[in-house]
Amino acid sequence: MEQYRLEVKNLHKRFPGVYAVKGVSFSIAPGEVHALVGENGAGKSTLMKMITGEYIPDEGEVYHNGALVKAKSVADSQKNGIAMIHQELAPLPDMTISENIFLGQEIMKGKFLNHREMDRRTAEILKEYGMEFDPRTKVRKLSVAQIQMLEIIKAVRRNADVIIMDEPTSSLADEETKKLFEIIADLKAKQVAIIYISHRLEEILKITDRITVLRDGEYIKTVPASGVTQGELIEMMVGRTLDNRYPKEEVPVGRPVFEVRNLCRKGVFEDISFTVKAGEILGFCGLVGAGRSEIMNAIFGLDKLDSGQIFVDGREIKVKGPQDAIANKIAMVSEDRKIYGLVLNRSIKENISLPNLAEHHKSLFINKAKEVREVKEYEAALNIKCANIDVAAGTLSGGNQQKVVLAKWLLSQPKVLILDEPTRGIDVGAKFEIYKMMGELAKKGMAIIMISSELPEVMGMSDRILCVSGGKITGEYNRGDILSGKVTQESLLHSALQEV
Amino acid sequence: MKQSKVEFFRKYGILLVLVAMWVILLCVSPTFRTVNNAVNILRQVSVNGILAIAMTFVIMTGGIDLTVGSLVAVAGVIGGSIIVANPGNWILGIAAALIVCALFGAMNGFFVAFLDVPAFVATLAGQTIARGFAYVYSDGKPYTMASKTFSAIGKGMTPIIIFLIIFVLCHILLSMTKFGRYIYATGGNSKAAAASGIRVRQVLMKVYVMAGLLSGIAGIVLAARTNSGQPAVGTGFETDAIAAAVIGGTSMTGGIGTIPGTLVGILIIGTLNNGLNLLNVSSYWQQIIKGIIILGAVCFDISSKKLSK
Structure with a gap:
């Protein structure tokens, strides 16, 4: 037996x-x-x-x-x-x-x-x-x-x-x-x-x-x-059917919103140039450690750039720290929400308004009625499941925490939204909602950059895909190639593994 | 219903401890019932209360400030020396004392915020430097002041009023302004705060300067009350300040705490000192009892917080 x-x-x-x-x-x-x-x-x-x-x-x-x-x-x-x-x-x-x-x-x-x-x-x-x-x-x-x-x-x-x-x-x-x-x-x-x-x-x-x-x-x-x-x-x-795992919306792509030229950080990445247009979702694939997150951290001002130029709406900007990126309407949902995304022991409300206080509350004081109104609007829009907006962010489940991070950046009404592994470790239902949100944002003309280690996710959601390997861009594919089957997971993996 | 009860205890548990102490003392001690004694307690806590507020800001950022006691002495000797030399010019004395204390705060802030020295180490060094400075400056001798106008700062209701004004201003600063939010965020998670565009180093610097300034004000009040600026005064004052902040619910890891909480904390300590004196408890025993009550209050607070989880 x-x-x-x-x-x-x-x-x-x-x-x-x-x-x-x-x-x-x-x-x-x-x-x-x-x-x-x-x-x-x-x-x-x-x-x-x-x-x-x-x-x-x-x-x-x-x-x-x-x-x-x-x-x-x-x-x-x-x-x-x-x-x-x-x-x-x-x-x-x-x-x-x-x-x-x-x-x-x-x-x-x-x-x-x-x-x-x-x-x-x-x-x-x-x-x-x-x-x-x-x-x-x-x-x-x-x-x-x-x-x-x-x-x-x-x-x-x-x-x-x-x-x-x-x-x-x-x-x-x-x-x-x-x-x-x-x-x-x-x-x-x-x-x-x-x-x-x-x-x-x-x-x-x-x-x-x-x-x-x-x-x-x-x-x-x-x-x-x-x-x-x-x-x-x-x-x-x-307990119900999700008919399509990647609810990708086909959005007409507009004018270029965001551009970087020849970004370089010695020993980490070099000669990185790309453009993102309004309504476009640009996917980044590659191995962990290939330099994808490092490029984004440098664009957002968390790390120093050795050289290169960054443009928003055709105007060159200087980023010395995240405050400069935020002021120029760049937002980044970081790979590690517990370290860079949330102040876990503070409330949902405080977390959502944190990057927006400087712009939304011009005087020394916080306009509390305005703050609550704004936070509630995004709490509802993102369907954050919580007892109320005054509970500590750390008490929420992973998916809801991620929605709080999204809410805080959406409230800043960015032109460029960088999402680094936006669905890591969260469940199918919450993933689906985040994908749908991405589609809606693209429709409104936001330029979205998404880093993901899940190839099906990158292929399912992106209008265009860049592969990064050894700190360099090693391949570029567009949605047509993916839909026609010309580009497969294997070919993406091939560029991601390309020796440079 | 049950949830709201738990929430109530979490929020007001420590206040209940204070009220319970008052009820017991009101029952057993006739002196405690007098208005005079109440004013006494308030006057006694005003100096330590200002320091506790300074400490609350610093602890809230995840740091600690061990220099506050030494700065009480620095403020006393600087102010004292000027007022002794020129009794009419007490305003200059106060101004100079506050500036020097703020500079010591800036020194702490520089090492903590810009050189990433752990706050405990930076302010431990600052503590002995400031204490040494007070001795060197005064050559170890107290300045006895004769200015009536200056000594009025320490008499009657004035220290209490100063303390209450600082309390209200700091409470507003922390709970209603953007800067207050930045302090909470920096203490709760400085990396996330920086990634949200907050200039974390500047926030830290400002908090340490403010703590130095508040310590200077406490030092001036004390010097006025005793009519003298002494280099040895204020030793160990940081312990009551830390205790008051912690009893009041400030988290030692940063990001959590309130100014009213700290007020309750300092009142518990003040009531305890006063009550034990009234009950003729020997000063040796007082220290042991104080320690036990601090532990008890904090355990009570922690367990009521666990309940609400």
């Missing part, structure tokens, strides 16, 4: 005011990759926290290799062989790779640490996983993808036979994602069971065996990945 690696039976969890998980059951066989999908707030994280012992279920049982587990802490479940690779990785950045791998299981020589032996074994392990690093490299120097790999190595070394991956590809570029999938295939062959949580449906369909769908804390269905389409999955997740 086949035994399941992990079996979850009728799990329930209630929090004050929230019934987070309402009787979820599913099972995973050895060597199975099992996806868990659902919108933000569907109960995925709570469910995982019950499996890893961070929460104790109100009802229901977890069986691991046929035995009932009663994990009371994460340490318990780790001992049992259940490991979780978190979305926000938490390594010790100032320790070496070898120290991280052997943390808690150090090899000793008498009373002292045997660094030489640990380094030697680390080198072996790294080689096995195709990572060419000195074991004494500080973890700080690794990329997100490499750190993720390190976390997986640690889990496997602890003999974990159930590995939970929470949004593992959300900050990986395509090439790195490929590598991760190879590792997953390898783990599969070793009979490890993998729970794979992601918002990216293409990759789920590609690499998982079965998919369990949750909605509002309820178990909806478990389906084999081979017999389901993205559309069907979305319908199960949101």
Whole structure:
């Protein structure tokens, strides 16, 4: 008889005011990759926290290799062989790779640490996983993808036979994602069971065996990945049909609004020139670290430019800091909303009005009635779900936080809107609303620049696509080529990987 | 219904602590019931209250200002020296004292805002430099002043009125102006504030200058009350200022706090000092009790905030 690696039976969890998980059951066989999908707030994280012992279920049982587990802490479940690779990785950045791998299981020589032996074994392990690093490299120097790999190595070394991956590809570029999938295939062959949580449906369909769908804390269905389409999955997740994932509006493109010439920042990017016209969405694709975000940060004044010119409406502007970009009607929704986007402990209202105070309130004082009126207008327009506009921005879900960031920049009525990974880590419903908003803005004549690591998103939403590799623009494609099928994901990837 | 109750406690919990202290003292101490005693408490907290307001601004930006106590002494000796030399020219004395204190504030601000020195370190250094400056300037001796007009600043209701005017102005500044918003945003997340076009370094600089200036005003009030400018005065005043701000709900990580909250905080400290004296508690025990009440008040505040989450 086949035994399941992990079996979850009728799990329930209630929090004050929230019934987070309402009787979820599913099972995973050895060597199975099992996806868990659902919108933000569907109960995925709570469910995982019950499996890893961070929460104790109100009802229901977890069986691991046929035995009932009663994990009371994460340490318990780790001992049992259940490991979780978190979305926000938490390594010790100032320790070496070898120290991280052997943390808690150090090899000793008498009373002292045997660094030489640990380094030697680390080198072996790294080689096995195709990572060419000195074991004494500080973890700080690794990329997100490499750190993720390190976390997986640690889990496997602890003999974990159930590995939970929470949004593992959300900050990986395509090439790195490929590598991760190879590792997953390898783990599969070793009979490890993998729970794979992601918002990216293409990759789920590609690499998982079965998919369990949750909605509002309820178990909806478990389906084999081979017999389901993205559309069907979305319908199960949101409870209705989204007929088109990328609601791109065909907008007549107007006069040039924004232009940059020969932008250069030594060692980061060089000779960057492009134009964006009114009503146009210009997509930027490329690998993480190729220089896309760095170019935008420099245009917006967060980083220094070594040389180059920036024009808005044909007039050259000088950007010494974000205040100059904002004054010239450039707005940027940054890649990392928690660092550059929001003041998390302040209210939605204060966040939305922050960049607009200087222009909308000319005197020393804030006109509070005007402020509330403006903020409420954008809260409604963007459909921000919140108790009221005075709650702290940090209490909102990812999708709603992103809408607050959009609202604060839309209130500034920009001519040029830069969106850096605008839909990262947010659920299908909120993504759809953001795409629709982009269409409406384009219709009003805004020039929009969108950076995205998701090729289908770039292809679905852009009028024109620029590929960046090694700090240079390596390709340009227009919407006609995409619609006619002349340009495919593969050709975009090819330009993104082009050596320069 | 329940939610609104929790919200009420979150907002006014610390005020309830103050009211409870008053009710208890009103019951047990006849002296506490007199108007005279109430005026006394207010006069006593006026100097520390001004410092607590200065501290609130700085803590709100995510920093701290350990120089406030030393600047009380600096203001005293600068003002004192001028007024002793020329009793008629007390206005010049005050002006000079405030300018020097603002310059010390600017020094703190320069290191914190433009050289990214951690505020704790920069102002710790500033604290000993300012204290040393007060001793060097005065050669370690107090200036005893005889100007009646000047000493009026420290007598009767005047210190209370000065404190209340500063309270109202600072409250308006923080809650109703753009600059106040920028202080909150800088303290809450300076990177996001900068990316929203706020000149974060300038905001920090202004806040430290303002803290220096307010410390100078506190120093002048104290010098007027005691008719002397002493280099040793004000040692440890920063602790009550920090305590008042924190009791009043200012977050040490920045971005959260209010001036009325700090007023409640300083009144709790003032009431405590006064009440324990009235109850004849020894000054040794007073320190222990004060510490316990500070911890208790803050724990109460934290737990009521957790409830509302």
